[in-house]
Amino acid sequence: MICKPDAVERGLVGEILRRFEQKGLKLVAAELRHLDTELLSRHYAEHVGKPFYNELVAFMSRSPAMTMVLEGPDDTFAIVRSLMGLTNPAVSPPGTIRGDLGTVMTENLVHGSDSNESAEREIGIFFPELAAE
Numbered sequence: 001m002i003c004k005p006d007a008v009e010r011g012l013v014g015e016i017l018r019r020f021e022q023k024g025l026k027l028v029a030a031e032l033r034h035l036d037t038e039l040l041s042r043h044y045a046e047h048v049g050k051p052f053y054n055e056l057v058a059f060m061s062r063s064p065a066m067t068m069v070l071e072g073p074d075d076t077f078a079i080v081r082s083l084m085g086l087t088n089p090a091v092s093p094p095g096t097i098r099g100d101l102g103t104v105m106t107e108n109l110v111h112g113s114d115s116n117e118s119a120e121r122e123i124g125i126f127f128p129e130l131a132a133e
């Protein structure tokens, strides 16, 4: 998962990680880094060319993001996604990260892999040393 630039700017990385840790997931890798457009075009390959893509990349590259790997039981990606809430914070239920902490679409605080295959692919992009294990 990624704490997006808005989460780092607002000092919410601890609050977000606390929720995942209290749920029972284990932090196994983390790096604060600036995501450039080339890296983002690989990460968000499915969205290249969509109407919101340029705005998404401008936002994701404006300041550092906190990239993390969380470990848990089978289908941990689904646990992470359920704690995150819906893509649009404005309609994401209270109790979720996006529902509790955000108000607008692009600045939705967190990214989470949407399948086991996505998680494997994204770990390969951001933490290649883990993927090789």
Ligand code: ATP
Binding pocket: 047, 052, 056, 086, 087, 105, 106, 107, 108, 110, 111, 112, 113, 114
């Ligand atoms: P993420 O991949 O960042 O975890 P997600 O899986 O909930 O979010 P995606 O459909 O993968 O949502 O979209 C990626 C990001 O692109 C969203 O987090 C959001 O910031 C932006 N986005 C998606 N759809 C739209 C849209 N219709 N209009 C504006 N921005 C959008």
Ligand code: MG
Binding pocket: 112, 114
């Ligand atoms: Mg997505």
